[in-house]
Amino acid sequence: MSDTETPIQPASRRVFIKTYGCQMNVYDSDRMADALAPRGYVPTQEIGEADLVLLNTCHIREKASEKVFSELGRLKDLQGEKRAAGGDLMIGVAGCVAQAEGEEIARRAPVVVMVFGPQAYHRLPDMLDRAQAQRHLHPSLKRAVIDTDFPQEDKFEHLPPAKKEVTIKRGLTAFLTVQEGCDKFCSFCVVPYTRGAEVSRPVAQILGEARNLVEAGVKEITLLGQNVNAYHGLDAAGRSIGLGELAFLLADIPGLERLRYTTSHPRDMDDALIAAHRDLPLLMPYLHLPVQSGSDRILKAMNRKHTAADYLHLIDRIKTARPDMALSGDFIVGFPGETEQDFEDTLTIIRQTGYASAFSFKYSTRPGTPGASLGDQVQEEIKTERLHRLQELVNNQTSAFHASCVGKTLPVLIERHGRMPGQVGGRSPYLQAVHLEGSTDLIGAIHQVEIIGTSTNSLEGRLVAAAA
Numbered sequence: 343m344s345d346t347e348t349p350i351q352p353a354s355r356r357v358f359i360k361t362y363g364c365q366m367n368v369y370d371s372d373r374m375a376d377a378l379a380p381r382g383y384v385p386t387q388e389i390g391e392a393d394l395v396l397l398n399t400c401h402i403r404e405k406a407s408e409k410v411f412s413e414l415g416r417l418k419d420l421q422g423e424k425r426a427a428g429g430d431l432m433i434g435v436a437g438c439v440a441q442a443e444g445e446e447i448a449r450r451a452p453v454v455v456m457v458f459g460p461q462a463y464h465r466l467p468d469m470l471d472r473a474q475a476q477r478h479l480h481p482s483l484k485r486a487v488i489d490t491d492f493p494q495e496d497k498f499e500h501l502p503p504a505k506k507e508v509t510i511k512r513g514l515t516a517f518l519t520v521q522e523g524c525d526k527f528c529s530f531c532v533v534p535y536t537r538g539a540e541v542s543r544p545v546a547q548i549l550g551e552a553r554n555l556v557e558a559g560v561k562e563i564t565l566l567g568q569n570v571n572a573y574h575g576l577d578a579a580g581r582s583i584g585l586g587e588l589a590f591l592l593a594d595i596p597g598l599e600r601l602r603y604t605t606s607h608p609r610d611m612d613d614a615l616i617a618a619h620r621d622l623p624l625l626m627p628y629l630h631l632p633v634q635s636g637s638d639r640i641l642k643a644m645n646r647k648h649t650a651a652d653y654l655h656l657i658d659r660i661k662t663a664r665p666d667m668a669l670s671g672d673f674i675v676g677f678p679g680e681t682e683q684d685f686e687d688t689l690t691i692i693r694q695t696g697y698a699s700a701f702s703f704k705y706s707t708r709p710g711t712p713g714a715s716l717g718d719q720v721q722e723e724i725k726t727e728r729l730h731r732l733q734e735l736v737n738n739q740t741s742a743f744h745a746s747c748v749g750k751t752l753p754v755l756i757e758r759h760g761r762m763p764g765q766v767g768g769r770s771p772y773l774q775a776v777h778l779e780g781s782t783d784l785i786g787a788i789h790q791v792e793i794i795g796t797s798t799n800s801l802e803g804r805l806v807a808a809a810a
C-alpha cells in the first residue's frame with residue numbers, strides 16, 4: 343500500500359512544524375502537514391502540545407544551520423519534561439540542513455529520530471512508521487531513519503492534494519511550487535547540492551493545484567522556485583512551456599486575481615515572460631531579480647554568467663514592457679577577493695537600478711561549494727561595514743519608493759484586520775503593506791485605496807471605492 347493510500351485515522355495527534363529560510367520551505371511545511379493528515383496528525387502552533395516536532399531547515403548561510411542545533415538542545419529538554427509527565431515527543435529534521443548533513447545530525451543530536459531532505463517528505467508517513475517501530479528497542483539499538491536520496495518518482499504526485507479546509511486557513515494568498523532545484527552552480531551557493539538538479543512540475547499538476555486554491559478562496563498565488571523563471575514544464579501535448587506561457591494559462595482561471603513569482607535569475611528572464619508582464623494585468627508589477635554584485639570581476643568569480651551591463655539592459659527591457667515595475671534584489675557583500683572598488687560598483691548598480699526593496703547578506707562560506715576554497719576571504723569587520731553602507735542606501739531607496747506612492751490610488755487586496763481597531767490591512771500591487779480605516783467587510787477583495795502617508799515598512803491609505 344502506498345503512502346497516499348494510507349487509511350485515514352481520526353485526528354488525535356499534533357504536529358508542530360518550525361520553518362526556517364525561504365518561501366519554498368513554507369510551502370514544503372504545508373505539504374508535510376498534508377502528508378501527515380491521513381495519519382491523524384493535525385498541525386498545532388503550540389509546541390508544548392505537540393507529539394511530533396519537525397524542523398524544516400535552511401542551509402543557505404552558516405548561522406541558519408547552527409540555529410537548528412541550538413533548537414534541538416531545547417527540544418531535548420522539552421522531550422525530557424514530556425516523558426517525566428508520562429507523555430512523549432518525536433523529533434525530526436527536514437529540509438536542506440538534513441540533506442547536507444544527514445547522519446551527522448543524528449550523531450550530534452541523538453534525540454532526532456528522522457532526518458530527511460526536501461525531496462523525501464512525501465515518504466514521511468512511512469518514515470514515521472519506521473521510527474515508531476523502534477520505540478520499545480533498547481536505546482543502543484535505535485537508529486534514526488535517514489532519507490536523503492533524490493528519488494526518481496515525482497514527490498508532488500505522491501502527496502495528497504492540499505486540503506481545502508487547510509487552504510482556507512492559509513487565507514487569500516498562497517504559495518505554489520512550480521520548479522525546484524538548480525543547475526547554475528553559483529560558486530557561493532549550496533542549493534544545487536541540497537535541492538538537486540532543476541526539475542519543473544507538469545503544467546496540468548500546477549493548473550489543478552491552482553484551481554483547488556482558487557476554489558478554496560485564494561485570490562493571489564505566488565509561484566515558487568529556486569529559479570522560478572527557469573521553469574520548463576510539459577503540457578498535455580508533451581510540449582515544454584516556459585513561465586511566461588504558464589502565466590497566460592493561469593490567468594484563464596476564473597477567480598484568480600493576482601499572480602506573482604519568485605525567485606528569478608536574470609539569465610532566465612526571456613521575451614515571453616517580459617511579454618506576459620506587458621499583457622497580463624493579473625501579473626503583479628513587482629519583480630525579485632537578484633544581481634548579487636555590481637562588479638563584473640566578482641560576478642565572474644561567482645559564476646553568475648552575466649555582467650552588470652547585461653542586468654541593467656534587462657531592467658530597461660522589463661521597464662519598457664511594464665513601466666511601473668518595482669524591483670527587488672539580493673546582494674552578497676564580502677565575496678572572496680571583493681575590493682572596495684568592487685563594492686563601490688555594487689552601490690553603483692543599486693543607484694542605477696533603484697530598488698523598491700532588497701535583501702542583503704554577508705558572504706557565508708558554505709563547505710563543499712567552490713567559493714569555500716577561494717583564498718582572499720574578506721575580514722568580518724569589513725563585511726559588516728559594507729553591509730551597513732549597502733543597507734542604508736537600499737533603505738533610502740525603499741523610503742523614496744514608498745513616498746512616490748503618496749497621492750496615488752492603488753488597488754489593494756484587503757487580507758486582514760489592521761493593527762488598530764477599525765483598521766484593515768492588505769497589499770499593494772508592489773507588495774507593500776497598506777493599512778486603512780475600514781470595515782472588516784472589505785476583507786477578501788481588491789479595493790481602490792488612495793495612499794495618504796508612509797511609515798518605515800508600510801503605507802497608510804484611505805478607501806476611495808469599495809469593490810462592487
Ligand code: SAM
Nearest residue numbers: 530531568569605607632672673703704705706
Ligand atoms: N536563485 C536565486 C538567484 O540566483 O538569484 C537565489 C536563491 S538563494 C536561495 C537566495 C539568496 O541567498 C541568494 O540570492 C544570495 O543572495 C543568498 N546566498 C546564497 N548563498 C549565500 C552565501 N553563501 N552567503 C551569503 N548569501 C548567500
Ligand code: SF4
Nearest residue numbers: 524526527528531533
Ligand atoms: Fe544558488 Fe540561485 Fe545561483 Fe542556483 S542560481 S546556485 S539557487 S544563487
